[in-house]
Amino acid sequence: MKEIKICGLKRMEDIAYVNEFRPDYVGFVFANSKRQVSIQTGAALCKELSSEIKKVGVFVNEEPKIINRAIKECGLDIVQLHGDEKPDFASFVDSKVWKAFRVKSAEDIAYIESYPVSGYLLDAYSEAIYGGTGMRFNWDIVRKVKTDKKLILAGGINIDNIEEAIRISNVDVIDVSGGVETDGVKDKNKIRELIGKVRNHG
Template sequence: MVYVTKIKICGLKRAADITYVNLLKPDYIGFVFAPSGRRVTKEDAKELIASLDKSIKKVGVFLNHSVEEVKVIAKVCSLDILQFHGDEDMDYCRQFQQNVWKSFRIKDANSFKEMEDYQVNGYLLDTYHKTQYGGTGEAFDWGLSSHLTRLNRDKCVILAGGLNPENVKEAIEQIQPAVVDVSSGVETHGYKDFEKMKKMIERVRKV
């Protein structure tokens, strides 16, 4: 089957999660090194990665870490992509050899202006919250996606925030992202749910 939008399952923290993704083959998986209920240490992530299917790309999620700390974790865990959710500027983003995805919290049309200051490999659109940098489980107004013309549609847009198997088709049709990023939308009681993950991936790849 031919499909365009890729999928990232974020917030893996258990051996069972690795078993699930090895069976389901999402394009990317994410390990959260930032403060979160899904946070893992570099040692935990390294152990989980040892059992991961090598065809799946590994993304590390960071929030205002020092450059040196990111480099150490990226090396220990052999990360393919670094995803920054904090106040990291373009000078910071230039410090790494890996591909960089930068998160932008979307509140209104003006939220897209900040992207113009960045030249990164991926632009992750997440939901604005006045006290949280991500992981709210809430979607922003996808109608704002018309402002993506400023960014140029040939850039890699990653859509996050409030996605689940029920709304992902609509999200893809409206925003046409390169990647959809899901975490809580495929969980039950805070843990990854195999059936929800399976349904999510199937729906993304049928759009």
């Protein structure tokens, strides 16, 4: 069964929704973004989160000491590096690491195995921002990735195309943010429907 990550939580209501519908992972964005939360806010949200759900912190070109502070204060299980971090950066992080790659073509994933991390997240490329674009890339590229690490698909996934995303057989985790929002905030009904589609797919 595919795992599901709901990213970009920033309100207590969001925590209540995921506690009810139980995705495998939730993401808190500590980088500059419309979904950004402070470490203090992240810690307060994480305190109310079910212990069954793994916590992922999203960072872009941040200093290791700041990342490690967030790990400690928020109890993060995984750090998602979404910037221009070099392969050795993960060794300075006090948790498991997923490295995000912004994909335009197959060339963008040619060297992902050089990163000694626990998982690879593939997202759509944008010149303007590092992630959370709501855009998708050519998912056929994902089929070319051969790895024993966890593979995560992000970018433009929503209720209408989630089943297509699931059919990409070598993806372990489906990562959704804007696809479960209405007017910029998390939508309880969309979260329920999307997680239901993933669980029912088997």
